[in-house]
Each structure stands twice: as C-alpha cells, then as structure tokens.
Amino acid sequence: MAYALQQLINGISLGMIYGLIAVGYTMVYGIIGMINFAHGDVFMIGAFLSLIAVLLLSMGGVMGGPAGIILVLLLSVVITGVYGWAIERIAYRPLRGSFRLAPLISAIGLSIVLQNFVQVSQGARVKPMETLVPGGIEVMREEGFVVQFAYTQMMIIGVTLAVLAVFTILVTRTPLGRAMRACEQDRKMASLLGIDTDKTISLTFVIGAALASVAGTMYLLRYGVIDFYIGFLAGVKAFTAAVLGGIGSLPGAVLGGLLIGLIETFWSAYFSVQYKDVAAFSILVLTLIFLPTGLLGRQEVEKV
Amino acid sequence: MRLQLALKDALVGAVVAALLFVPLVALRTDVGSTGALTLRYRWTDAAILIGLVFIGRLALVLWMGRDGLRPSTSAGPWTLRLQRLGKLAAPAFLAVALVLPAIPGIDRYWLDLGILVLTYVMLGWGLNIVVGLAGLLDLGYVAFYAVGAYSYALLAQYFGLSFWVCLPLAGVLAAFWGILLGFPVLRLRGDYLAIVTLAFGEIIRVVLLNWVSLTGGPNGISGIPRPSFFGLPFSMAGGEGTFAGFFGLEPSSTHRVIFLYYLILALALLTNWVTIRLRRQPLGRAWEALREDEIACRALGINVTVTKLTAFALGAMFGGFAGAFFATRQAFISPESFTFIESAIILAIVVLGGLGSQIGVAIAALALIGGTEIFRDLQEWRMLVFGGAMVVIMVLRPRGLVGTRTPSIALGKRRAIDGKLVGEGHG
Amino acid sequence: MSRPILEVQGLTMRFGGLTAVSGVSFAARSGEITALIGPNGAGKTTLFNCVTGFYRPSEGIIRLHKPGEPPTELQRLAGHRIARAGVARTFQNIRLFPGMTALENLLIAQHNRLMASTGWGIGAVLGLSGYPRAERQAVELAKRWLTATDLMDRADDPAGALPYGQQRRLEIARAMCTEPALLCLDEPAAGLNPRESDELARLLLDIRAEGTSILLIEHDMGVVMRISDRVVVLDHGVLIADGTPAEVRRNAKVIAAYLGEDEEEVAAADDRRAMPQASAAGLNRSGSNP
Known part of the structure; x- marks a missing residue:
C-alpha cells in the first residue's frame, strides 16, 4: 500500500513533466499538422539552460530560495523560446506548403544538429547537479517503508498546474489564442481574415518551447542528472502522451502525460526496469492501432 | 538601400x-x-x-537578396544536367565501382570506405521501395537491419550455419518481421505510421539490449564467422584449402576486404535490379499508384493491404541481407549499431536523393556517408555537419537531388515527370 | 424489358444518429443507363458509396447480376473485391494517379489480371512467366480506351498535367479498363462546358452500346434526360420516384422535391437553398454533395 502510494506520487510528478512536453507536440501538430521532431531536443536544451542558469546564479550568490528558482525558470524559458522560434524559422517556415516529407526530414536533421551541438559545446559526459531542494514531507510509514512526498515533486506539480492555468487562459481568452485556433481550423481562411499566420505559427513554437523548457527545469531539479541525449526518449514518450490523449487536444496531452508517467512508474516498480521504455513504446503502438483518435481526440470520417 | x-x-x-x-x-x-x-x-x-x-x-x-534561399522543386541546372548525364552516369558509376579495388593507390582505407558507402547505398535502395515507391513512411528501418544481423550471428553461434546458408535466412526472417510488424500498422497514415515504425525499431533494440541470455545484451555478439569464398576460407596462414592457397596467391589480408567489397556490391546491385524490374511490372506500378492515391487503388480492385505488405516485406528483406553482411564484415555486433539515428540516416539518404530515384539515392549515399567521412576524426562534429546538411538540402531542394519521376512504360519516348505532380503517399 | 444488372433492396445507411439513406429499393437494368438524381443531401453519394463498397450499409442487400454468373451480394465484399466482381467507379472530385502517365493509369486498372500473369511478382522478376504477352494485351486494351476517349496523343503525359475535361475522360477510360459489368459515375459532367458535356454523353452511349450498364449521379439535367433509360429520384434519403425520364419529369413528388421548397423555405435546410433556382433555371449543376 505504502509502496504503491509512493509510486503514485512519483508517477504523477513524472507524468506532469511528460504532459508539459506533450502540450508542445499537440499544439504544433494542431496548427501545422506535423510532428515537431526537434521538440524533445528543445526540452533537453531547456534542461541545459536551466543548469547553466543555476550555476551562474549560485556564483553570483543569488541562488537559493524560491526567487532563485523563478529566475532560473525565466532565463531558461526566454532562451529556449528563442530556440523554438529559430527552429520554426530554419526548418519549417521555408518549407511551408511544400512536400510533407521535407519538413519532417529537416526537423530530424535539426534534432541531430541540436543534440550534437550540445554534445560539442557542453561535452558528452553526464552532468550531475547537487540537489537544490532536498527533503520532503513524510506522508505515511508502513512496516519500515517511508512514503515521501519530496519538495521537488510538490514543486513540479505546483509549477506545472500554474503554468498550464496561465497557458489555458492564453489559448482560450486572448486574441493570440483565438488566432491560433483559427489557424488550426483553416489556415488559408485565417490569413484571408487578416490573421498573420506566420507570426501565429512562430508564437506557437515559442510557447511550446517555453513549456518544454519548464519541463526541462523541473526535470533537472528533480532528477539532477542530464546529458545531451535525454531529449530523444523524453520526446518519444511525450509524443506518446499526446497521441494517447488525442493529438490536437490540450487537456488530452496533460492527461496522456499523466497516464504515461503512471504506467511507466508502476511498470518499473512491479515488473521490470529494463523494459520500461518498451512499455511506453507498446502503449504508443497499441493506442495508434486500436484508438487512433486517442482518449479526447475528435473522430475523423474518411471522405470519398 | x-x-x-x-x-x-x-x-x-x-x-x-x-x-x-x-x-x-x-x-x-x-x-x-x-x-x-x-x-x-x-x-x-x-x-x-x-x-x-x-x-x-x-x-x-x-x-x-532577402529571399535568396528559397526551396526549389523545379528541375534546376543540377538535375537537368544529371538527367542528361543520367544514361551515362549510372554505367560510369557502376564501372568505377567494379574496378575500384584494381585502381592503383586504392588501399585498405578506401576499400573500407567503399564497403561502408555501398552498405548505405543498399540500405537506401531497400528503403526506397518502402518510402520512395509505396509512399510508406518508415522510421524504423534499422529494425530489419538488426534482425538480419542478429539472425546471422545467432544462427552461426548456436547452429554453426555458414554465411551462405544464413544470408537467405536472414532476408526471409527480416521479411517475416516486416509482415508481422507491418500488418497491424499499415492502415495508419503519414506521421502516425512514421512514429509507430520508430517505436517498433526502438522496441527491437531495447529487447536486444536486455535479453542478455540470448543476445549478450550491451556486450553484443563477437566472433561472428567471416564469410568464405565458396567454401575457401580467407586465412593469413595460407596453405592448402584456403583462398590464397587454392589460387596460388601470396596470403594477404586485403583479399578478404576485396571479397567483402564485391559481396556488398553484388548485394546492392541485386537490390537495384529487383527494384528496377518490379517498377516496370504490375506490383511496382501498384506501389506507385498507392503512393499517388490509395482510395482510387481500392476502387480499381487493388488489395491495398497486401500491396503495402509486399513493399514492406521486400524492403525489410533487403535490410536483412544488409544486416547479415554487416555482421559478417564486423565479426561483432551490438545493439549500439542499430539506434534510431541509423534509421534517420537511411531515410535522409532516400529523401535527399529523391524519392523513388535509384541514381539519386546512390549519389546521396556517396555524398552523405563519404562526404562526412572527412570529419571522421572529429566524431561529434561529423554528426553535426551531417544534421546541418540534411536541413540545408531539404530547405533548398525539398524534392531531393533528383526530383523527377520516369514513367515505367511509354508508347513513345519516356519523358521525366515533374516532381510537383508526383505524390508522396499518405501512410 | 431486360434483366436487372443491379438490385438494391431495403438499403439503409446510418451515420451515428443520422440516417442518410433509408429503405431504398430499386433495380438498374442490364444494358441501360440508370441515373440517380435528387436535391443536395438526398443521399445519392451515400448510396453510391454503398454500391461501390466504400461504405458498408447498415441494412439491406445490393445484388449484382453479371450475365452468366450467379448473383453476387456486394455488401458482403471487401472494398477491393467490388471491382473484381465487376463494378467500376469514378469520383466526384477526380482521383487519378497524377504523377503517372495516362497509359500507366490505365495499366494499373488492369492490375489484377496482369498480376496473375506475372506469377504474383516472383516469376516476372526472374523473367519466367508469360508476362510480356499479358502486358502487350493490356497496352492494347489501354490504347482502345485512349482512342475511345480521344486521349491517344496524351498517352505519355502525366495525368496531373491534363486539362480538367481530359482528366474526367481519362478517369472513365481507367474505370472501363477494369472491364466492368456496371460502370458507376459520380457526377461525370461536373465542371464540363457544353461541348464537353455533349462529348461525354456520346461516350456514355458508346459504352452502353458495347454492353456495359451504367449507373450515374448527375446534376446536369440536360445530360440525364438525354441519355438515361431510367431515372431514380431520391429525396431526404428516401426513394420518391423511379421511371423513364419522361415519367419522372411529370412526377408531382419530384417537382415538389426540386421546386416546392420555396413554400417551405423556412423549414428547408440551408444547404439545400441553392437548389431550386438552379434546377428551375434548367440544367446547371449546383454545389457539391456532402
């Protein structure tokens, strides 16, 4: 019981991170109808930028306390946002309206570039960081097993919910959100109605990158070890989350993220750690075969 | 201003x-x-x-100018020249490939590089059947390469079978896996198919990595038998019953490399020959029709599932052959050689070369694999350059180097069809 | 009066809560041109898609009577088996293989026959089978239809580069290359100019003369009344008339369906509003079917 409760807590906090990344996939898929293959690497960049920000701030003596973490978040969000913008500008915009495979290949190319850029500039070795926020609350104790709700986990859940709340307001209540939804429905019509679709798509990438960067910061604070390759697996799992929740659906992405986090955690805890990635991949395959529209997605009817 | x-x-x-x-x-x-x-x-x-x-x-x-670098799909000077040379270029490439080991100054390094390039040419041609002709986006092609490699390694290790017995078996097993994996997913479309095939590729790799008792896990399998020249082993010792001994040659380590070079050349040419032949026949035309319009195919009585499966299985089979060759050449394999990045490289070769174009794929493999070999000493820079090249080529020529399609049959003269008209499949 | 080629009995098609076609029964006779007409949203395309195997009907039987063969129940067949059973179709928004030449398009239509002659691919790769002869025959058939549709000089051009009218004709030629017993055409005259419409009418009469029966959806009443032997009228998913063109033209229900909407305009659905003027004016096509 206690063991399961601990897994539940771990699974939810991991799932929140996947959910944040998945929102970026779902948004981009919704608006330009393609998988942003470099999105997982944006998450990785976000984690690295957070690490650098933490080191900079602790050298300046301002790290420590919530203010420091908020500064780290801000720094990493802004610069990762620039990365998101640059990715769209370089690999997607020139190919808009072109062949479907071309942007996919250029995005895969850019994903390789980002990974190797970080490998070259920051080194291939893993970066272990001392934990900034140690400890947690003891939730319950059973036969010597202590269930701990770590402060970092609370922070992940709190920050994720706050970010998602702001983001939801942005999408549903602001002109930008309206423009995004209009582009999603019919980009040509939206541009005829005077919406700057290029700008809207750019902003979608920036927002997606910002969310991935928050996920990167959270990942760094919680797990403390990053390398240039973390983006690939996290990306595939987050994409699985987006598909599971129903691609194009924002609440679906978060729900999918939570499910993937929980399944992965429980799978590792009760079956086999080695095969935990197989669990995520199998869910992806099974979802696409048996529930291609996902949990909250819309049904599509084949037109003849 | x-x-x-x-x-x-x-x-x-x-x-x-x-x-x-x-x-x-x-x-x-x-x-x-x-x-x-x-x-x-x-x-x-x-x-x-x-x-x-x-x-x-x-x-x-x-x-x-500001819009200087724009994607171009029209036949640029590049492609036009290539087309005009096309009839000459292919035989010229082939001739160079055939006599390469005999050219003075070609040492072991160049032969090894030739083998590497030819392996990717073969993989590119194999994947070209799936992506270029049938329009099925496969991001997990490396899985079949792995199946072929491990099939040979395991069959040799556990049953002592020779390379020449295992080569067809590896192809058959890879094709079998292609059908097994393909069957449930082939009704998916576009990016979804891509991501599912990616997932399959990763699942196979993770299983290879963790099934230690069978595959040796991350340590891989070593001591994989080298191929023999129709029963004559290559041995430095020379003597009766070895390749050098039989032909009365001075024993040399280059013999095996030359043999491996011709082996992969033959395998690659086999892939090319089968593809070219099939393209001019109902099956190949049905693949291309599928890429153009699946619904119309169904209305014409073409069994879409079976047709897709044949493309998937055939592509997988050639991947399996290449895998068996890889295993025998390296004498050592581990899951590390079969990561997603390999699939991405092969797909990049196909797309950069021009979907469906055999000569384009060969040129792309030569340029990308041979070209980035220059950066070999700077391992991590090499992939950086590789990724950058992928982006730049795609942005400038989204249809690849050879963006046109040649009709499979004509009453009069065959005229190249503009890439703009050619579909690229939805699944 | 000849035998039926196609028999539809109690055909019903539901999409979720919406009944697009409800209990429709009619027969198309062998060697005749049967037209399926009705206002927008009447369920013509749905019915059509059931006959050609793109939808599986919720209820009802669709029976194909090929001369000299036992009847086939089409609703039981998998999509790709319909064409093999002897039903070919064209599409409202043309679906050619744009990157392939006209000739290639027509050869793909003969895929199943050619495939059998190659020994399912394997024999042909090895050069063992009687494939070259089969291909020559296939090319001959293709040439015949290219000539019949006046496209012979475009044989080596990519289908996607042909002008609209030629694409329509090529699609019909492609359907005919499957050697069907029943040819189903979804608005073949849509977007054609009057001269092209005339040519089309002549082509369809030629096809009928060669013994292929035709079922067509058409908005161009000029074409329908001129060439149809029989007209079936649908409205709101229900069959309201079935008879010769002359009979149908006089049918009160048909006139009400097309023209009577003015009186109940308030109740009429928005998408049907364009219809009365268009058909009253005569022979135009209006809008496209959902």
Missing part, C-alpha cells in the same frame, strides 16, 4: 545568434575535480559563431 537592409537583417541575425550561443557555447559546464559542476568561459568561441552568423547573413542578403 540594399546595404542598409542587409545590415539590419545581419544585425537581427547576430542578436538571435547571441541569444542562442552565449549561454550554451560561452558558458561551458564542467565536472570539476571535486565532482561538483563548474563554469568555464569561452567568450571567443561564442563571438566567432556570432560573427559568422552576422557575416553569413550579410553576405547572403547582399548577394542573393
């Missing part, structure tokens, strides 16, 4: 570059001697990069 515009653009570029490069390049994180992380400053490196972006953007706008 133009200078002003160019300066403004270059300045914007430099500011963006500064934001991108200052944190990640100028501030390098290092694990210090105490195990704690420290920052090292590298301002000059970042400044050089920013300067390069500024100058590059400035030059680009001055020289070619």
Whole structure:
C-alpha cells in the first residue's frame, strides 16, 4: 500500500513533466499538422539552460530560495523560446506548403544538429547537479517503508498546474489564442481574415518551447542528472502522451502525460526496469492501432 | 538601400545568434575535480559563431537578396544536367565501382570506405521501395537491419550455419518481421505510421539490449564467422584449402576486404535490379499508384493491404541481407549499431536523393556517408555537419537531388515527370 | 424489358444518429443507363458509396447480376473485391494517379489480371512467366480506351498535367479498363462546358452500346434526360420516384422535391437553398454533395 502510494506520487510528478512536453507536440501538430521532431531536443536544451542558469546564479550568490528558482525558470524559458522560434524559422517556415516529407526530414536533421551541438559545446559526459531542494514531507510509514512526498515533486506539480492555468487562459481568452485556433481550423481562411499566420505559427513554437523548457527545469531539479541525449526518449514518450490523449487536444496531452508517467512508474516498480521504455513504446503502438483518435481526440470520417 | 537592409537583417541575425550561443557555447559546464559542476568561459568561441552568423547573413542578403534561399522543386541546372548525364552516369558509376579495388593507390582505407558507402547505398535502395515507391513512411528501418544481423550471428553461434546458408535466412526472417510488424500498422497514415515504425525499431533494440541470455545484451555478439569464398576460407596462414592457397596467391589480408567489397556490391546491385524490374511490372506500378492515391487503388480492385505488405516485406528483406553482411564484415555486433539515428540516416539518404530515384539515392549515399567521412576524426562534429546538411538540402531542394519521376512504360519516348505532380503517399 | 444488372433492396445507411439513406429499393437494368438524381443531401453519394463498397450499409442487400454468373451480394465484399466482381467507379472530385502517365493509369486498372500473369511478382522478376504477352494485351486494351476517349496523343503525359475535361475522360477510360459489368459515375459532367458535356454523353452511349450498364449521379439535367433509360429520384434519403425520364419529369413528388421548397423555405435546410433556382433555371449543376 505504502509502496504503491509512493509510486503514485512519483508517477504523477513524472507524468506532469511528460504532459508539459506533450502540450508542445499537440499544439504544433494542431496548427501545422506535423510532428515537431526537434521538440524533445528543445526540452533537453531547456534542461541545459536551466543548469547553466543555476550555476551562474549560485556564483553570483543569488541562488537559493524560491526567487532563485523563478529566475532560473525565466532565463531558461526566454532562451529556449528563442530556440523554438529559430527552429520554426530554419526548418519549417521555408518549407511551408511544400512536400510533407521535407519538413519532417529537416526537423530530424535539426534534432541531430541540436543534440550534437550540445554534445560539442557542453561535452558528452553526464552532468550531475547537487540537489537544490532536498527533503520532503513524510506522508505515511508502513512496516519500515517511508512514503515521501519530496519538495521537488510538490514543486513540479505546483509549477506545472500554474503554468498550464496561465497557458489555458492564453489559448482560450486572448486574441493570440483565438488566432491560433483559427489557424488550426483553416489556415488559408485565417490569413484571408487578416490573421498573420506566420507570426501565429512562430508564437506557437515559442510557447511550446517555453513549456518544454519548464519541463526541462523541473526535470533537472528533480532528477539532477542530464546529458545531451535525454531529449530523444523524453520526446518519444511525450509524443506518446499526446497521441494517447488525442493529438490536437490540450487537456488530452496533460492527461496522456499523466497516464504515461503512471504506467511507466508502476511498470518499473512491479515488473521490470529494463523494459520500461518498451512499455511506453507498446502503449504508443497499441493506442495508434486500436484508438487512433486517442482518449479526447475528435473522430475523423474518411471522405470519398 | 540594399546595404542598409542587409545590415539590419545581419544585425537581427547576430542578436538571435547571441541569444542562442552565449549561454550554451560561452558558458561551458564542467565536472570539476571535486565532482561538483563548474563554469568555464569561452567568450571567443561564442563571438566567432556570432560573427559568422552576422557575416553569413550579410553576405547572403547582399548577394542573393532577402529571399535568396528559397526551396526549389523545379528541375534546376543540377538535375537537368544529371538527367542528361543520367544514361551515362549510372554505367560510369557502376564501372568505377567494379574496378575500384584494381585502381592503383586504392588501399585498405578506401576499400573500407567503399564497403561502408555501398552498405548505405543498399540500405537506401531497400528503403526506397518502402518510402520512395509505396509512399510508406518508415522510421524504423534499422529494425530489419538488426534482425538480419542478429539472425546471422545467432544462427552461426548456436547452429554453426555458414554465411551462405544464413544470408537467405536472414532476408526471409527480416521479411517475416516486416509482415508481422507491418500488418497491424499499415492502415495508419503519414506521421502516425512514421512514429509507430520508430517505436517498433526502438522496441527491437531495447529487447536486444536486455535479453542478455540470448543476445549478450550491451556486450553484443563477437566472433561472428567471416564469410568464405565458396567454401575457401580467407586465412593469413595460407596453405592448402584456403583462398590464397587454392589460387596460388601470396596470403594477404586485403583479399578478404576485396571479397567483402564485391559481396556488398553484388548485394546492392541485386537490390537495384529487383527494384528496377518490379517498377516496370504490375506490383511496382501498384506501389506507385498507392503512393499517388490509395482510395482510387481500392476502387480499381487493388488489395491495398497486401500491396503495402509486399513493399514492406521486400524492403525489410533487403535490410536483412544488409544486416547479415554487416555482421559478417564486423565479426561483432551490438545493439549500439542499430539506434534510431541509423534509421534517420537511411531515410535522409532516400529523401535527399529523391524519392523513388535509384541514381539519386546512390549519389546521396556517396555524398552523405563519404562526404562526412572527412570529419571522421572529429566524431561529434561529423554528426553535426551531417544534421546541418540534411536541413540545408531539404530547405533548398525539398524534392531531393533528383526530383523527377520516369514513367515505367511509354508508347513513345519516356519523358521525366515533374516532381510537383508526383505524390508522396499518405501512410 | 431486360434483366436487372443491379438490385438494391431495403438499403439503409446510418451515420451515428443520422440516417442518410433509408429503405431504398430499386433495380438498374442490364444494358441501360440508370441515373440517380435528387436535391443536395438526398443521399445519392451515400448510396453510391454503398454500391461501390466504400461504405458498408447498415441494412439491406445490393445484388449484382453479371450475365452468366450467379448473383453476387456486394455488401458482403471487401472494398477491393467490388471491382473484381465487376463494378467500376469514378469520383466526384477526380482521383487519378497524377504523377503517372495516362497509359500507366490505365495499366494499373488492369492490375489484377496482369498480376496473375506475372506469377504474383516472383516469376516476372526472374523473367519466367508469360508476362510480356499479358502486358502487350493490356497496352492494347489501354490504347482502345485512349482512342475511345480521344486521349491517344496524351498517352505519355502525366495525368496531373491534363486539362480538367481530359482528366474526367481519362478517369472513365481507367474505370472501363477494369472491364466492368456496371460502370458507376459520380457526377461525370461536373465542371464540363457544353461541348464537353455533349462529348461525354456520346461516350456514355458508346459504352452502353458495347454492353456495359451504367449507373450515374448527375446534376446536369440536360445530360440525364438525354441519355438515361431510367431515372431514380431520391429525396431526404428516401426513394420518391423511379421511371423513364419522361415519367419522372411529370412526377408531382419530384417537382415538389426540386421546386416546392420555396413554400417551405423556412423549414428547408440551408444547404439545400441553392437548389431550386438552379434546377428551375434548367440544367446547371449546383454545389457539391456532402
């Protein structure tokens, strides 16, 4: 019981991170109808930028306390946002309206570039960081097993919910959100109605990158070890989350993220750690075969 | 006026570059001697990069105008010349490939490079059946390469079967896996199919990595038997019953390399020959029709599932052959050789070469694999250049180097069909 | 009066809560041109898609009577088996293989026959089978239809580069290359100019003369009344008339369906509003079917 409760807590906090990344996939898929293959690497960049920000701030003596973490978040969000913008500008915009495979290949190319850029500039070795926020609350104790709700986990859940709340307001209540939804429905019509679709798509990438960067910061604070390759697996799992929740659906992405986090955690805890990635991949395959529209997605009817 | 515009653009570029490069390049994180992380400053490196972006953007706008670099699908001077040379180019390439080992000055290094390039040419041709002809986006092609390699390694290890028995078996097993994996997923479309095939590729790799009792896990399988020349082993010792002994040659380690070179050349040409033949026949035409319009195919009575499966299985089979060759050449395999990046490289070769174009795929493999070999000593830079090349080529020529399609039959003269008209499949 | 080629009995098609076609029964006779007409949203395309195997009907039987063969129940067949059973179709928004030449398009239509002659691919790769002869025959058939549709000089051009009218004709030629017993055409005259419409009418009469029966959806009443032997009228998913063109033209229900909407305009659905003027004016096509 206690063991399961601990897994539940771990699974939810991991799932929140996947959910944040998945929102970026779902948004981009919704608006330009393609998988942003470099999105997982944006998450990785976000984690690295957070690490650098933490080191900079602790050298300046301002790290420590919530203010420091908020500064780290801000720094990493802004610069990762620039990365998101640059990715769209370089690999997607020139190919808009072109062949479907071309942007996919250029995005895969850019994903390789980002990974190797970080490998070259920051080194291939893993970066272990001392934990900034140690400890947690003891939730319950059973036969010597202590269930701990770590402060970092609370922070992940709190920050994720706050970010998602702001983001939801942005999408549903602001002109930008309206423009995004209009582009999603019919980009040509939206541009005829005077919406700057290029700008809207750019902003979608920036927002997606910002969310991935928050996920990167959270990942760094919680797990403390990053390398240039973390983006690939996290990306595939987050994409699985987006598909599971129903691609194009924002609440679906978060729900999918939570499910993937929980399944992965429980799978590792009760079956086999080695095969935990197989669990995520199998869910992806099974979802696409048996529930291609996902949990909250819309049904599509084949037109003849 | 133009200078002003160019300066403004270059300045914007430099500011963006500064934001991108200052944190990640100028501030390098290092694990210090105490195990704690420290920052090292590298301002000059970042400044050089920013300067390069500024100058590059400035030059680009001055020289070619703001919209200088735009995607082009029309047949550029490049492709036109290639087409005119096409009839000559293919035999010329083939001739060079055939006599390569005999050319003076070609040493072992060049032969090894030739083998590497030819392996990717073969993989590219194999995947071209799936992606280029049938229009099925497969991001997990490396799985079949792995199946072929492990099939040979395991059959040789556990049953002592020779390479020549295992080669067809590896192909058959890979084709079987292709059908097994293909059957449930082939009704998916586009990006979904891509991501599912990617997942399959990763599942196979993770299983290979963790099924230690069978595959040796991360340590891989070593001591895989080398191929023999129709029963005559290559041996440095020479003597009766070896290749060198039988032909009365001085025993040399290059014999085997030359043999491997011709082996992969033959396998690649087999792939090419089968593809070219099938393209002119109902099956190949049905693949291309499927790429153009699946619904119309169904209305014409073509069994869409079976047709897709044949493409998938045939592509997988050639991947399996290449895998068996890889295993026998290396004598050692481990899951590390079968990562997603390999699938991405093979797909990039196919797309950059031009979907469906055999000569394009061969040129792309030569350029990408041979070209980035120059950066071999700088391992991580090599992939950086590789990824960058993928982006640049795609942005400039989204249809690949050879973007046109040649009809499979004609009453009069065969005229190339503009890439704009040719579909690229939806699944 | 000849035998039926196609018999539809109690055909019903529901999409979720919406009944697009409800209990429709009619027969198309062998060697005749049967037209399926009705206002927009009447369920013509749905019915059509059931007959050609793109939808599986919720209820009802669709029976194909090929001369000299036992009847086939089409609703039981998998999509790709319909064409093999002897039903070919064209599409409202043309679906050619745009990157392939006209000739290639027509050869793909003969895929199943050619495939059998190659020994399912394997024999042909090895050069063992009687494939070259089969291909020559296939090319002959293709040439015949290219000539019949006046496209012979475009044989080696990519289908996607042909002008609209030629694409329509090529699609019909492609359907005919499957050697069907019943040819189903979804608005073949849509977008054609009057001269092209005339040519089309002549082509369809030629096809009928060669013994292929035709079922067509058409908005161009000029074409329908001129060439149809029989007209079936649907409205709101229900069959309201079935008879010769002359009979149908006089049918009160048909006139009400097309023209009577003015009186109940308030109740009429928005998408049907364009219809009365268009058909009253005579022979135009209006809008496209959902």
